Amino acid sequence: MKRIYHGPWTLAGLACAILAAVAMLSLFSCGENRQAGNKNRHHMDNKDLKTIYLAGGCFWGVEKYFSLIHGVKETEVGYANGSTATPTYEEVCSGRTGHAETVKVVFDPEELSLPFLLEQYYSIIDPVSVNKQGNDRGVQYRTGIYYTDEKDKPIIEASLKRLQQHFKQPVAIEVQPLRQFSRAEKYHQRYLDNNPGGYCHIPPGKFQEAAQAREAAPVYRKKPDDELRRSLTPEQFAVTRNNATEPPFRNEYFNNDKPGIYVDVTTGEPLFLSTDKFDSGCGWPSFSRPIKEELIQEKQDLSHGMRRTEVRSKTGDAHLGHVFTDGPKDRGGLRYCINSASLKFIPEQDMEAQGYGKYLPQLRREAADRKSAEK
CATH class of the missing domain: 2.170.150.20 (Peptide methionine sulfoxide reductase.)
Incomplete structure (x- = not known):
């Protein structure tokens, strides 16, 4: 289990500090996954790549999931759309900064589309849950889609409209322009690659699905x-x-x-x-x-x-x-x-x-x- 914060800031801060220390020790003992890290650095200067920011609960599992999808060229975890420019993990855990644990996803639109990417995102979250994913509770675990290209907004809204048709409750995913994104501490990056037994609210089978996910090519047919x-x-x-x-x-x-x-x-x-x-x-x-x-x-x-x-x-x-x-x-x-x-x-x-x-x-x-x- 990762973190469940019900108490005041002092308890939450203590929990975060303990988790941070354990995570850093694990990082030093396990070392970095070089092959995965290289994928993060590839294509950085390619002007044709697109970027979307996705909040879906604990960012460890969300990053792992998207790093496996064919066509995703870079992932990075951080804190988005809060009230401070460079928050620490402990500050975000307090819930007082208003940040969401978020994954930056850079992808090649020639290999997969934004609507397809969003469908994969919906498959690993509870879209109607407010400030809670898995065992993690708090405003930092809210779901959200944050965009940097205004042209993406109608695409996101159309996708959410289709998603809403499957639920009686209102979908709780917020959609906003990205106002601010602060890269999380080093030990959070590629956490599950460096700590294979680490906490994750996403079922392990989902990672295999991510690796096999391919957007179906459109089928065109001659009509009578x-x-x-x-x-x-x-x-x-x-x-x-x-x-x-x-x-x-x-x-x-x-x-x-x-x-x-x-x-x-x-x-x-x-x-x-x-x-x-x-x-x-x-x-x-x-x-x-x-x-x-x-x-x-x-x-x-x-x-x-x-x-x-x-x-x-x-x-x-x-x-x-x-x-x-x-x-x-x-x-x-x-x-x-x-x-x-x-x-x-x-x-x-x-x-x-x-x-x-x-x-x-x-x-x-x-x-x-x-x-x-x-x-």
């Missing part, structure tokens, strides 16, 4: 025509299924310059990024390349007395448009001339929530490269 007739507009159906062509300059995306991703309107499968879109003057959306070559298929098109190369989506077999060799030379020389009716645009700010978060790093990298090239 009767289903598409119900979900598409007449123009979208005519273009995607009957190879029709929408009018130039009178379509939804020909002059759309917002950042985001374009997906197959029939399946939702990603096709093009806004960073590869350019103004060709033809009146239809033009792209220099697809996200991946394997997402599309090309066919010879001899209709209307012309010899052209038709472009179709690979999974949905939807007619998209045609590809020509008169595109910008500095972008490879190709022009994918695509019907707006074949596409659905997901703005950058909605990509994570709608399941396209893994493409955000690529989108932002390419946007930065374009800006740099224009200078």
Whole structure:
């Protein structure tokens, strides 16, 4: 058992001091887990990584759990959103500073999404418990999600809304911007790696689940025509299924310059990024390349007395448009001339929530490269 504080500050302080001394002795006797520590230091300078701060009771077990998840690159335990800048463990234990024992989780959004990470978090806490997780009681053991990127807030709120559907009681997880985070003392870092028999309120089997956790890849499927007739507009159906062509300059995306991703309107499968879109003057959306070559298929098109190369989506077999060799030379020389009716645009700010978060790093990298090239 770790710590249960019911008494006044003096008793709590004494308990914390004893625990701290024992933990430090254990640390010196066990040594550090070098392999795990190396994982903490990898990718520190990668600008594409994302960070979220999670409070879920005793931070020893929470850190251990997240350090095992594929795609998590760094974990660190500390004290978040309290009233003092650099509290000690004993001060936090008193409950008077208002800090929450919190784990900083740095992850690669190309390997796992924030919604998936939050689902793992929910699996190791009691979401409706107030200031109590396992045997640990006190304001420092409250549950909380603290973010540093304002764009994460609606994603977190949507995730919690889904979670609430499983409970009659209100979910007690607080959601706040990270106001302050103070790194905990050294002996708390990677505590369960250094002290395998140490206290943890999380069942041991959960750690094996964490190591095996993988976010399921989205499944895109070709839909039958009767289903598409119900979900598409007449123009979208005519273009995607009957190879029709929408009018130039009178379509939804020909002059759309917002950042985001374009997906197959029939399946939702990603096709093009806004960073590869350019103004060709033809009146239809033009792209220099697809996200991946394997997402599309090309066919010879001899209709209307012309010899052209038709472009179709690979999974949905939807007619998209045609590809020509008169595109910008500095972008490879190709022009994918695509019907707006074949596409659905997901703005950058909605990509994570709608399941396209893994493409955000690529989108932002390419946007930065374009800006740099224009200078």
